[in-house]
Amino acid sequence: MRHVREVLLVVGVTAVLVLLTVWEGRGYPRAGLPLLIGSSLCVSLPLLLRRTLPLTAAVLSAVVGLGGLGFLPSWPGMLVTMGTFCAAVYHRERGPAVVLTASGCWVLVSAVIAGSPVQVFTITDLVVMGVAPVTTGYAMRLHRERVDQTLRVRRAEADRVLAEERARLARDVHDSVGHHLTAIRMQATATRRALDGTPPIADRALGTIADLSRSALDEVRELLTALRDVPAGVGSAGLDRLAARLSGADRRIAVRRSGPATPLPPAVDHTAFRVVQEALTNAARHSTATAIDVTLHRERDRLVVTVVDDGPAVDRPHLEGQGIRGMRERVRLVGGTLTVGPDGPRGWRVRAELPTGRTT
Structure with missing residues (x-):
């Protein structure tokens, strides 16, 4: 389906170029129609490469457009070339400098071919035809990256809320159901001892109550363990992927590790991940930080997790919120x-010290 759309795009652009040229020329000679159609098709074909080879597509379109300037009067092929330069900046991962240079060279060469004096008219062409498409494409790319980053932050926030809810449910069940089951078992065992020598049927009933309560307590603990299980990647090893998801064109997140590379206790590993996740989410949502440094320093008996950003030191709403x-x-x-608070005159710091047990 996508290939069909691409072909239709090329055909549609070619048809528009031909119709505009014929309409502008007021009776375009029939002898020149094959050249007009061929040139319009050739300048449009590079659009098929705009996603995979964006700069190549723009250069090819520019070369064809320059070739048509000397043979096709009133031919608007330059509009397609401007569009390819715009698409080149939008789809190209690297910065716009190379595309801007190529676009500027194309405008200057086209001005020379058209015989325009290098004065105000040429400068206007350079701004409108060379700079404007590149600027538009770069602005669209920045908007796309900001939208993607917002979606990543929302997904990270949803994961955090879900994890918090799972932990809360586990604590509530452990505190309520676990307590009552333990009390039932203790009461049944104490009653059996107090009524030693009673009819066997009563002793068996109390023994059954004690056994069932013990089995139910074990099952509840297993369910709580499953409820608290950490999903794959939710540990300190997954911090690089987390940082990559929340990074963007206007925010750099770096993760550094130091100290012995010995395995962490699962609870500490999970806690370190959640602390960093919450700190990064808060920085993305409540500050204008452009650089965030995450440091995990492993010492002999503890893990020190530090998240420092360069955002405003005091402008943080809901400082002691749920997060x-x-x-x-x-x-x-x-x-x-x-510890959470400002890091000097500018910046914000989250520091967690997590005991890991003494290692050798």
């Missing part, structure tokens, strides 16, 4: 400490 309280709760559950 930071969730971080404090996670860090506290593994016996660690968390």
